[in-house]
Amino acid sequence: MSPEDAITLVDKLLSPYRLTAIQEVVFRRCWQGSTYAQIAASEGYDADYVRVTGSRLWQKISQVLGERVTKKNIHAVLRQQAYQLHQPATPDPWWPGADSSDTTFPGSPLPLGSSLYIERPPVENQAMGELLKPGALLRIRAPERWGKTSLVNRLVAQAQKLNFKIVRLNFRQADAGVLANFDKFLRWFCANIAQQLKLTAQLDDVWNIDLGSKVSCTNYMQSSVLNPLHQPLLLVIDDLQAVFEHPVMAQEFLPMLRVWHEEAKNLTEWGYLRLLVAYATEAYIPLQIHQSPFNVGLPLRLPAFTLEQTKQLAQRYHIPWDQGLTSLHTLVEGHPYLVHLALYNLSVHKMDLTRLINEAPQQSGIYSDHLRSYLAIFEAEPTLARTFYRVIEQDTATELEPMAAYRLESMGLVTLVGNTATASCNLYRQYFGGRLGVESSDYAV
Template identity: 40%
Template structure:
């Protein structure tokens, strides 16, 4: 097995979760028989941080395998336990026994992004075509914005597939998975950024050869990308930065990192090497970190704001679930109920088909804690109970029939969660189910 296969097997078969970037470095470089000191020099992480990560990782693997795992024994233990991945189990074939007439459909519970070949992915023109075109343009710069669970990552997966078909190299960095320590300074963050970029391109990190404190962190990063990554990979590189809104909480890093990305894009106008870099920034809300207009990357390139499903798109998805009759009626019901929210529409259709629950039963309990959206709604309730300022603001929104004006920061935070839609200067609930549930459950 190669290192990538090992990491995938550990995620899917042993730990049952995604590895953090630091864990990937420790595992990958341990597989290559490197010491912690060597890892630290090449990755930009501190030696102590990597050792602590390794200690916790060996303990987790020991629990998963039922035998002691150490750095020294890792290779032997994994070779013994990890055989080639078995094929995925046959997906559920669901048939609706009552209600709308349906055919059979292969489906799994809708959680997480959809794979590129999923029949349940519904295109929202012209978003996809614009995105595909932008990443194929020399020096392309794309911004994808939408609240949580609106399909941003599913679209990103399709961009990666398009990039692979065009023989591009891909770097996908999701800031949501990054250790908090990485945000301790701009130096630490950019070293992490460059080290992870190297690994994504299957190049050994060589930060010590390019990092020069006297030149500054941004210049060192630029030289690293230009003289090492772009120079070694002659084909286009697609750089995707996911969950960029996380940098809102780290304004000092954001004020250096975002202008740096813009400057790299601008270099593509006259530097052939930089034309090979195509940048995608994915974020759930507006990035309201103070940036000068000529430094911000949020006023350049192609911007795509993923919309909710239209009535015809809901009807199309309904048909793909195997429901052949009354698609338009069901589509209107779902638009009224969940406002065309892709994730919530999929949840409803899954229960209607795979779980064989009648529409009347679903609708009666839909906004109750025990209903099909119970887990989804309770997660929001728990968050709002911790964030009293957001709870108070959202209570105002659901109590008004005409919309409410909120301060910009609160409005964008609620929008990024998907709880509200902004119409002009007014905030309104994203869908009726949120209004109904939180009017009952949100006590302030």
């Protein structure tokens, strides 16, 4: 936030009063990091006068906001106020004007305004609060069909209301030839950013073979994208794990993101960049601790639904709560997609709850397509099947080799704690326990 934007916000908070000339001088210089002594010396005021003016100003703002405001916390306080002022005036800001009859078949991102979006506090507010910080790096991690894209869409919508420029990239859209060549990939990366911002790419003007692809890409971002902007740019990278599958490229690209994040401490233009990366699981490739983007910024793991959140969703589907729904929640252990699919069938197709739960791990159950899609992967990859069977066969957490852990967590089949894994829900234990261990000798361990 610029000093002018901060002053405008303070005037709005203090309305109908406005900052006096001396208050505006003191506020602007304090915002920029000056001490009272420095302000007095450079502006020609008495030092005690400046100190008293500042003290009274913070007291006035504190009274209006109902919280203590000082020179040291004014940036954080006003960032939060700016965010709150742009929230829709509805009980739930993540589904304003929602239609309670929304019964879209589960599996796709929930549209903005859907009543079926369940907020998972404090994730949403923490995420938006982080994106307000110059040079932010927000990392959202969750398995497939866990609600990442629905959350990202809402963060993007909020950022647009705050006058952010938006660029969204999905690395799964890059051609195989692009992902196989680091220089081509970075040119694809920059060209997509330029296209979405309606810039003339002119990559050849800054691309220097002697400097290398990473420096050329960084120079392009700084000189051609960030320098002309003078406003925040939210760069959203979906399916970051696509680069994990190309270890040589990942070992070059991921440290570059970290450098961009850290440059915000040194250069104003890099403070405009806010990085939001979404991925299913951590990289399984080795990265030096000082190069990895996975130990900086704000990490947010999107959790499973709590029992209370499942109850909220049932209410929005107009389904009365009973003990059977508690059993359903336990069966899928709050897996968002599996909860949605069950409640959809109970609401739209009027299925019997007891029958739904009994048939859930069977071929006749509502989850059969979802489960068979994983079974097809296991048929093609017997080693992965044997590894997963070892996880569900044991009562205690199982240690996995990195590649298997990466694959199974990204599919949402296991929950990782350190290097050990457990099956992510009882449904998977029941369905795959019989099929991987008994029905096919190909999977026998």
